[in-house]
Amino acid sequence: AEPTYDVIVIGAGAAGLMCGLTAGQRNKRVLVLDHAKQAGKKILISGGGRCNFTNMHTSPEQFLSQNPHFCKSALSRYTQWDFLAMVEKHQIAWHEKTLGQLFCDDSAKDIVAMLMHECKAAGTRVQLRTEILSVRYTAQYHVDTSEGMYIADKLVVACGGLSMPKLGATPLGYQLAKQFNHTIVPVRAGLVPFTLHDHDKASFAELTGVATDVVAEANHVQFKEAMLFTHRGLSGPAMLQISSFWEPGDNINVNLLPNERIGERLRSMRAEQPKLSLANALSRWLPKRLVQVLIERGQWPNKNLADLSNQAIDTIDRDIHGWVIKPNGTEGYRTAEVTLGGVNVDEVSSKTMESLKQPGLYFIGEVLDVTGWLGGYNFQWAWSSGWVAGQSV
Ligand code: FAD
Known part of the structure; x- marks a missing residue:
């Protein structure tokens, strides 16, 4: 039997x-x-x-x-x-x-x-x-x-x-x-890395391996954890977390410096160290390679702090605290x-x-x-x- x-x-x-x-x-x-x-x-x-x-x-x-x-x-x-x-x-x-x-x-x-x-x-x-x-x-x-x-x-x-x-x-x-x-x-x-559209992938390719602590948001849900650039797109715990809330076509919002008010910082640095370049100033808080790519992509003036207008600083502040990116998709079940x-x-x-x-x-x-x-x-x-x-x- x-x-x-x-x-x-x-x-x-x-x-x-x-x-x-x-x-x-x-x-x-x-x-x-x-x-x-x-x-x-x-x-x-x-x-x-x-x-x-x-x-x-x-x-x-x-x-x-x-x-x-x-x-x-x-x-x-x-x-x-x-x-x-x-x-x-x-x-x-x-x-x-x-x-x-x-x-x-x-x-x-x-x-x-x-x-x-x-x-x-x-x-x-x-x-x-x-x-x-x-x-x-x-x-x-x-x-x-x-x-x-x-x-x-x-x-x-x-x-x-x-x-x-x-x-x-x-x-x-x-x-x-x-x-x-x-x-x-x-x-x-769910809990899966994002892939990026070709133009984003190309500009971030050189950042593979760079990680930084962020607050990431998708669909009004936020996580404060690390974000990691990969050769395919964005990963790290912050990205994995919000991937479970993200729907195709959604933007994700990333506060790249959640613990600082970068606009205020740049204004006071402009007064104290006018000859410091924007890139060197931002590199105090953000990974240097990331700063370089952001300057290129953000088309922020690559100038010394003294030459930045208040308006330019406001734009940088907005971009760093509210970086918006639209993923192409996710890596799917293969790595989820x-x-x-x-x-x-x-x-x-x-x-x-x-x-x-x-x-x-x-x-x-x-x-x-x-x-x-x-x-x-x-x-x-x-x-x-x-x-x-x-x-x-
Ligand atoms: P599983 O553990 O997947 O077990 C399902 C079982 O069913 C497997 O043994 C499979 O062989 C068997 N099976 C499937 N199909 C058939 C079939 N047709 N016939 C016979 N048997 C079958 N979660 C955490 O909480 N912490 C972590 O650190 C963590 N790390 C993870 C890392 C990776 C890379 C992955 C992929 C997942 C991770 N998870 C983690 C998630 C966690 O592994 C799963 O949520 C959990 O294993 C689910 O348990 P389960 O028993 O339902 O399924």
Whole structure:
């Protein structure tokens, strides 16, 4: 007879492993399936190999969804502190990098090893290299795979979003949702670098690698973080953050010197050091190469401060505090950290992650229309949603 389980979880990523270990601890017989050769591939490469596994400041405000209330229950039942307690129980050393972001001191491998160890201890089986061929429901879930048929009372869809297909992302989660009559909020790449139109790309090409702290704004949402010029366009945390709010055709606004009033500074410097060039003056606050390109592009007079009119200074002030740029697009799923949109949360229980349309079917993690800011929030959503489903299945 075909092997029968209480629960089958599709996807051995962050959410699937958390759900699997939690259900196993409740003495459920759990099988976690994944087509990859390795569990938790995204965890392994996350945070530059050190995994930004949660954020101390996690609250529902850092999540995007058509229903911003949906994430509240899970985030409050399994919090960042709960996950941190598991990290500490496994004696994984960690540190806060910035803005509440918690990273492993050593390696993201420690997080995957912890989750796999907890699965094993709970009797949860994690089976890799298994292709999902079809899912059928007839009183139970029949999951047909490259390794044979598996049957369970409950099915948890934890196969993530579309970002980074090279790491094994597929649309299976959305396909299963549609098969069981769920609607999908349109998906697009989030936390992704911007690409620029050719003329901008050409003038910024020489700035590749230059970073500066800015306040970036798209669609009335602002982030104060670093911006980085790349050979394709604009990246760095500030740009990744606003990419999740940006829509094609939108401008982005960048305050290149959020902590200064450059107009006032230039006026007083003009009085004190009239022979200083504008380029040298601005280079006190901004990277020198950036100043040179801005002077060329801004067609500001490349003069000494003494020769700048008040009007010219006002223009420079306006341009530096309100630099406007229109991206061409984003780098898309190839480099995006997350997928915005997904399974419509109005059709899923926020208490259990169970489908409101199909009994015994659950959705957790990134496949749902819940997307966090950059900074450990996406993993926390995977842990929280995985845990509540694991408690319910
Ligand atoms: P995933 O972790 O993506 O797991 C999905 C699993 O399903 C995978 O193992 C996949 O192999 C499997 N799967 C997919 N399709 C199929 C199929 N057809 N058949 C069988 N199995 C399938 N978030 C943070 O909070 N902090 C970070 O530091 C961070 N860094 C990131 C860095 C990068 C480069 C990327 C791409 C993302 C990063 N993220 C980070 C986001 C985070 O990785 C995801 O939000 C999180 O992994 C989502 O968890 P999940 O379990 O829903 O999906």
